[in-house]
Amino acid sequence: MAEAALRTVPLDKARILHWLQTYGVYAGVALLLVVNVVITPHFLSAENFRTQAVQVAPVIIVALGMALVIGTEGVDLSVGAVMALAASVTALYLGYGLLPALLVVALFAAGVGLANGALVAFVGVQPIVATLALMVGGRGVALVLLPQLEDLRNPSLASLGSGDVLGVPYLILIAAGLALLVAFVVRRTTFGRQLLAIGDSRPAAQLAGLPVRRVLIVVYVVCALLAAVAGVLATARLQASDPTSLGNLMELSAITAVVVGGTPLTGGRVNIAGTVAGAVLIQLLTATLIKHDLPPSWTQIAQAIVIVCAVYAARGRGKR
Amino acid sequence: MTATKTDAPVAPAGRGKQPAAGEPAGPARSERVSALVQQHGALAVLVVVSLVASFSFDSFATGDNVGNMATSSAFLAIVALGMTFVIITGGIDLSVGSLFALGGVLAAWGSRHGTLVALLLPLVVCGAVGVVNGLLVARSRLAPFIVTLAAMLGARGLMLALTDEGAETYLIGKGSFLAELGQGTTFGLGNPVWITLALFAAGAVVLRRTRFGQHVYAVGGNEDAAALMGAPVARTKILVYTLSGVLAGLAGALNAAWLASGVTILGNGMELEAISAVVIGGTLLTGGLGHVSGSLVGVLLLKVIQNVINQIGSLDSSYQQVVSGAFLAVVVVAQTWLGRRRQLM
Numbered sequence: 202m203a204e205a206a207l208r209t210v211p212l213d214k215a216r217i218l219h220w221l222q223t224y225g226v227y228a229g230v231a232l233l234l235v236v237n238v239v240i241t242p243h244f245l246s247a248e249n250f251r252t253q254a255v256q257v258a259p260v261i262i263v264a265l266g267m268a269l270v271i272g273t274e275g276v277d278l279s280v281g282a283v284m285a286l287a288a289s290v291t292a293l294y295l296g297y298g299l300l301p302a303l304l305v306v307a308l309f310a311a312g313v314g315l316a317n318g319a320l321v322a323f324v325g326v327q328p329i330v331a332t333l334a335l336m337v338g339g340r341g342v343a344l345v346l347l348p349q350l351e352d353l354r355n356p357s358l359a360s361l362g363s364g365d366v367l368g369v370p371y372l373i374l375i376a377a378g379l380a381l382l383v384a385f386v387v388r389r390t391t392f393g394r395q396l397l398a399i400g401d402s403r404p405a406a407q408l409a410g411l412p413v414r415r416v417l418i419v420v421y422v423v424c425a426l427l428a429a430v431a432g433v434l435a436t437a438r439l440q441a442s443d444p445t446s447l448g449n450l451m452e453l454s455a456i457t458a459v460v461v462g463g464t465p466l467t468g469g470r471v472n473i474a475g476t477v478a479g480a481v482l483i484q485l486l487t488a489t490l491i492k493h494d495l496p497p498s499w500t501q502i503a504q505a506i507v508i509v510c511a512v513y514a515a516r517g518r519g520k521r
Numbered sequence: 522m523t524a525t526k527t528d529a530p531v532a533p534a535g536r537g538k539q540p541a542a543g544e545p546a547g548p549a550r551s552e553r554v555s556a557l558v559q560q561h562g563a564l565a566v567l568v569v570v571s572l573v574a575s576f577s578f579d580s581f582a583t584g585d586n587v588g589n590m591a592t593s594s595a596f597l598a599i600v601a602l603g604m605t606f607v608i609i610t611g612g613i614d615l616s617v618g619s620l621f622a623l624g625g626v627l628a629a630w631g632s633r634h635g636t637l638v639a640l641l642l643p644l645v646v647c648g649a650v651g652v653v654n655g656l657l658v659a660r661s662r663l664a665p666f667i668v669t670l671a672a673m674l675g676a677r678g679l680m681l682a683l684t685d686e687g688a689e690t691y692l693i694g695k696g697s698f699l700a701e702l703g704q705g706t707t708f709g710l711g712n713p714v715w716i717t718l719a720l721f722a723a724g725a726v727v728l729r730r731t732r733f734g735q736h737v738y739a740v741g742g743n744e745d746a747a748a749l750m751g752a753p754v755a756r757t758k759i760l761v762y763t764l765s766g767v768l769a770g771l772a773g774a775l776n777a778a779w780l781a782s783g784v785t786i787l788g789n790g791m792e793l794e795a796i797s798a799v800v801i802g803g804t805l806l807t808g809g810l811g812h813v814s815g816s817l818v819g820v821l822l823l824k825v826i827q828n829v830i831n832q833i834g835s836l837d838s839s840y841q842q843v844v845s846g847a848f849l850a851v852v853v854v855a856q857t858w859l860g861r862r863r864q865l866m
Contacts, residue, residue, distance in 0.1 A: 276666070278793075316850075325861070326853045327806050329613070329666070333793055334853065338846020344839030453670060466664050496686045501678030505671040512663050512671075 221514045226462050226478045229507075233485040241492050251370065255438070257484040258376040259284075259431040261477055263451055264458040265383045266424030268476045271459050272387070273400045273420055274468025275321060275328035280428040280455055282339030283313050284448030287432030289347035291358075292442035299357040306429050313339055314425030318418030336452070343444040350443045353436070362437030372434055379427065384473040393471075396420060400468025457483060457504065461511040483507070559859045560803045563818045563852070570825055578832045586828070588710060592779070594824040595713035596621070597794060599772035601802075601816045602724050603765030604795045609728075610761050611741040611808025612658060612665035616672035617769040618791035620647045622784075623680040624773025628699065629691035629783025630683065636698045643770040650676055651766020655759030669762075673792065680785065687785040693778060703778025713775050720768070724813045737761060741808025797845065798823055801852045805860065822848075 221228075237244045263280050270277045287306045294302035313335055320331035364371050387393040395416045399406045407413050428448075436442050460466065461482060462475030483504060490500045575582035600617050607614045624643035631639035650672055657668045681687050693700050705712050728734040736757040739747035748754045777783045802819035804811025823845060830841045 320850065320854070324854050325857050330796075330800060330806055330849070330853050333796065334846045334850040336846070337793065337797070337849065338843050341839050341842025341844075341846060345837075345843060348837060348839065453674070456667070456670065460667060466667060496682065498678040498681030498686060501674045501681070505673075505675035505678065508667060508671040508674070509657065509663075512667050513661060 218514065222463060225511070225514055226475050226482055229482050230478050230485065233482065233489060237485070237489055241489065244492075247368070251368075253484055253488055254373045255370050256488075257480050258370075258372040259435045260451070260454050260458060260484070261376045261480045262379055262431040262434070263428050264455040264462075264476050264480050265379055265473065266427035267452075267455040268459045268462075268464050268471050268473060269383065269387070269396065269420050270328070270424045271400075271456070271464055271466060272396055272468055272471035273417060274403070274466075275417075275420075276332065276456065276466075277317065277421065277424045278329065278332040278452045279313060279317060279335035279339050280424065280431075281448035281451035282336045282343065283310050283425050283428035284432030284435065284451055285340050285343040285444040286310070286313065286346075287429040288436045288442040288447045289343045289444040291433055291436050292347050292351045292353060295353060295355050295358065299355060299361075303433065306433060307426060310425040310429035311422050314422030315418065317425065318421035321421065322414040322417035340444070347442060347444050350441055350445065352441045354440075358437045359440060362434065362440065372438065375430070375434065379430070380473060380477050387471050387473060392416065392419070397469055397471065400470070402469075454480075454483065457508055460515070461507060463511075463515060465515055466512075479511075555859045559856060560812070560815060562855065563801050563803060563815060563822055567818055567822045567825065570822070570829070574825065574829045574832070578829070581828070581832060584709070588706075590821075590824050590828055591714045592711040594820050595711070595717040596772045596776045596779075597791065597798065597824070598717045598817055598820040599720060599775070600769050600791060601795045601798045601820050602720055602813055603761075603768035604792075604799050605724070605802075605804055605811060605813050605816045606728070606737060606761040607665075607765045608796070608799050608804050608806060609737050609741045609808055609811050610758055611744070612758065612761070613669065613796065613806070614654065614762060614765045615666065615669040615792045616650060616654060616676055617765060617795055618788040618793075619673045619676035619680065620650060620766055620769035620788075621773040621776070621791050622786075622788035623647060623650075623676050623683075624770035625777035625780075625787060626680050626683055626691065626773075626783035626785060627770070628774035628777045629693050632691070632693045632697060632699050639693075639699050640774065643774040644767050647676075647770025647773070648763055648767040651763040651769075652759065654766065655762030658762060659755040659758035684783070684785050690785065691783045693781045693783075695781070699774075699778045700781055703775055704781070711779075713779060716775065721813055721817055728813060733757065733760065738809060741810075743809070794823065797849050800856075801849065803856070805856070 243249060263284070267277060267280065286309055290306045290309050291302050294305045317328075317332050317335055320326045320334075321328050324331075361371055366374060387396070395406070395411050398409070398411060399413055399416055403413060428451075431451075432448060435447055439447075458480035459476050460479070462477070462479030463472045464470060464476060486503055486507065487500050490503060491497075571581075580586055600621060604614055604617060624647050627643040627646055628639050631642040654665075654669055654672050657663050658665045684690070693703075702712055702716075707715055728737060736747070736752045736754075739750065739752045740754050740757050744754055773788070776787065798819035799811070799816045800806060800819070801822060802811070802815025802817070804815055826844055826848065827841050830844065
């Protein structure tokens with residue numbers, strides 16, 4: 202009986218595709234883990250897992266916001282610039298203490314998010330162009346505020362970046378907490394429902410009387426705030442503010458994580474667990490290639506192939 | 522009423538002056554004004570900025586400065602030309618920055634095997650990446666944004682693999698034909714400028730006067746309608762992505778010839794600059810509307826702003842990003858507003 206069942210399943214193309222769409226990213230992560238346990242020495246050490254998790258935490262946080270934006274059928278290219286902006290503003294206001302600095306960072310990030318959201322919701326500009334403008338301008342502002350790398354000496358910032366609870370770094374705890382929060386918001390709140398409805402069909406959501414503009418603006422503000430959190434955490438880990446290179450290509454990593462995680466670019470669906478797994482998958486892939494002394498060029502090519510495969514597998518999903 | 526709405530995007534060339542039956546003259550005129558501002562607003566701004574700059578800075582309107590600006594604009598302009606075709610079909614090509622870098626490295630690497638290899642290799646390889654982009658977009662119906670994003674990563678990876686992870690810079694020998702093509706001047710202007718002008722003239726003719734050009738507009742205006750009319754939608758899309766790849770490779774090769782080496786760190790963020798230039802030039806990202814001359818104006822405007830900021834010695838170059846970003850935002854807001862007005866008319 203079991204053999205018969207096994208034999209019929211592979212023939213069923215649609216079912217395989219469906220399975221791949223839902224669980225492909227987890228299978229990928231599991232596969233990479235198994236492969237690494239076999240071929241990579243010292244892979245199973247706690248230290249290694251810690252390093253990988255700390256490296257992937259900022260990407261996860263940014264990707265959470267990106268997943269929300271993509272759920273509304275938008276995209277936010279300005280997240281990398283917001284990270285840079287957060288880094289330079291942190292450096293400027295750290296003299297007043299960590300908390301005031303964080304408040305000012307939040308203010309700046311909310312400003313960028315508001316601008317993005319207003320352009321998309323009120324003016325009706327396509328998200329990709331609106332956020333492109335903020336991406337170019339945002340990094341410019343970050344560099345105007347702080348032209349070059351600056352070392353930061355602040356004990357509370359240092360402990361935020363490298364401290365831990367029971368051996369689990371703050372970075373990981375924050376990323377995990379935010380992931381749970383965002384997943385809860387998407388699944389269990391009115392706001393989450395409205396967000397998905399807008400992504401499904403904006404005209405329909407409008408006709409149904411949903412506050413389309415308000416939801417869109419809030420989504421872009423939340424995305425910018427999450428990017429700012431990632432920027433502050435990355436800065437805290439580096440112990441230096443580096444607006445020139447911090448967050449470069451982050452928008453692409455975040456979009457990759459979201460898409461590989463099974464959230465369609467066409468909106469109306471958000472898969473938070475998949476997004477986290479997508480970020481982990483790319484991180485593990487990169488780490489595997491680096492640990493086996495393959496050059497970074499291979500990593501990029503491999504990443505490109507993973508993206509295309511993931512999108513190809515997700516292709517049929519929009520039609521159902 | 523809806524006649525004007527569908528008329529404008531699909532057939533901007535021949536039938537411009539054909540108001541729908543019974544439409545009063547007033548709205549038609551204001552619609553024409555809107556269209557004029559949308560298509561030539563960037564040109565007006567370019568003229569104003571250039572005039573103000575030449576009165577404010579003695580060194581702006583000199584032959585040297587204009588020549589330098591023209592040459593440094595040429596490479597971005599060639600990339601923007603391909604991007605214009607892609608955007609008019611309603612797509613987007615994020616891979617051009619990487620292809621620009623790849624094209625430069627391939628040209629420099631190939632120059633040791635003769636001029637023909639140096640010129641053909643970048644065009645063939647970058648064109649092949651463009652074909653793959655086009656196939657995935659047109660045949661597999663994947664989103665252009667994500668396909669070309671993957672191509673962007675892949676092409677940069679390929680470029681790094683060719684150059685020993687960016688450590689190796691191939692040089693182009695002095696006195697070779699390739700170096701002459703990039704560095705020489707004809708009638709006082711750099712050769713890349715002439716090549717760019719020739720390409721834009723050809724691009725304008727292709728877009729306006731050929732069957733392929735009409736298909737490009739039709740696909741961007743309404744893909745389903747284009748397919749029902751019998752336009753080869755998939756073939757058109759594959760062709761525009763190929764064209765974009767080839768042009769990006771050519772721009773990279775010319776730039777390498779100009780610099781006499783295949784510099785590996787070039788092209789980062791170039792796709793966004795090219796998209797900005799195309800959008801500023803009046804091409805709509807929704808597709809179906811736009812023309813190549815606007816993109817040329819957009820590129821020049823970006824470069825003039827950059828030059829002006831360099832002339833103001835006290836401002837460092839990061840202000841250029843702030844100004845470009847703000848300018849792009851203003852342009853898209855104005856365009857969206859004008860576009861909405863035209864639709865309401």
